[in-house]
Amino acid sequence: MEYTLTSKVQSQAKAVLKDWIAVPSVCDETDDKTPFGRHIQEALEIALDTCEELGFKTFIDPQGYYGYAEIGQGEELLAILCHLDVVPAEDLVEWTHNPFEMVESDGKLYGRGTQDDKGPSVAALYGVKALMDQGYEFNKRVRFIFGTDEETLWRCMARYGEIEEQATYGFAPDSAFPLTYAEKGLLQAYLVGPGSNDLTLNNDRAFNAVPAKAMYQGDKMDAVKAALDQLGFEYTEEARQIVVLGKSVHAKDAYEGTNAVIRLALALEKLFPENPAFKLIKDKFYETGYAKPIFGEVEDEMSGPLTVNLSKLIINEDESRIGLDIRIPVTADKDLLVDQLAKAAAEYDFEYQEFDYLNSLYVPLDSPLVNTLLEVYRDLTGDMTEPISSGGATFARTMPNCVAFGAQTKGAAVTEHQIDEYISVENFYDAMEIYAHAVKELASDPA
Ligand SMILES: [Zn+2]
Helix, strand or coil: CCCCCCHHHHHHHHHHHHHHHCCCCECCCCCCCCCCCHHHHHHHHHHHHHHHHHCCEEEECCCCCEEEEEECCCCCEEEEEEECCECCCCCHHHCCCCCCCCEEECCEEECCCCCCCHHHHHHHHHHHHHHHHCCCEECCEEEEEEECCCCCCCHHHHHHHHHCCCCCEEEECCEECCEEEEECEEEEEEEEEECCCCCCEEEECCCCECCCEEEECCCCHHHHHHHHHHHCCCEEEECCEEEEECECCEHHHHHHCECHHHHHHHHHHHHCCCCHHHHHHHHHHCCCCCCHHHHCCCEECCCEECEEEEEEEEECCCEEEEEEEEEECCCCCHHHHHHHHHHHHHCCCCEEEEEEEECCEECCCCCHHHHHHHHHHHHHHCCCCCCEEECCCCHHHHCCCEEEECEECCCCCCCCCCCCCEEEHHHHHHHHHHHHHHHHHHHEECC
């Protein structure tokens, strides 16, 4: 791509990204002074300081749920929806570099948050800064909204939505180019059933990832190993427990992963054939990532198939608890699906409990916003890839007329949520360039 942005603004952006990555803004709810921990509070303050230095007016929610930075004037509000929290780094020893010290190597910027979502946020911010440097005036208010709770429960945007102004339109730089105009509904739920005196399990993994590990500890080690061998499932033994191995992918692509928790349940079902949790999992979920025995074929052209990720299996004397992450096509009827799920669960004496639900997103392809963003992207890149729909969830669905726009460029590796997360320098600069032109088209008068 030919850059109109100067190398000066590019390297400023890189330096700022380094500062933002240095804050390990992982959710921590044990701190009593902040909703999501002092690191997230610090990330919010640093981001707003950066914006203020660039000439934005800033506001921080006194309770610490969100902040925003605004430039320009006019009735209409162009929102750029970012988030400053990151997922945990997990095993530090597996990282090549310290995840919270951005390192540039081989044309890549390594660090937790470089791709999701600090890198894209800084790229968008400096795209706008470049316009300011070039003397553009904004005929709409351009507002960067910084959420702090995207990787967990979106309480930041819930609070923003209760108090603050909604977007006229906007985008979330938290996905891939060209743009996402449809996002599936996202349902996270529990099935809760009878406890067991025979065994205890405590596999409490994140909802939004296919679990790569599942643990068993108890007095049937040899029998569990024999069952796993018989099924051909991989496992290791560590610290007197069996660790069943799978392959983790994002829950939206559940059908591409290998679910270690389900594999453990299938092995345990052989030892405890009367246990209703294992029966339920074997009969209704098995390994496919669709749970077709419950829902049948659910799919639409805009958003693809319904997917199901079973990531939590907790069994103790009091209860058995199964955690599910379900991505619902935009045209499907959520209430009907919940009905089907509750009925299937009831056959095994399990009860449905909703944990969280996010509405789907759908902005028509012929809307002015989609047209403008797509035109900017195509002009700059020559890439004619059609807009996509996604099972992922971005803040775009928290406001009307918002889409996900970038920042992964075509062919870029998906590294978010993974060990050695990175964004390539080229991707970072390309995204800045695209965002600058997009905001110029959407919200500026000629310089
Ligand atoms: Zn993100």
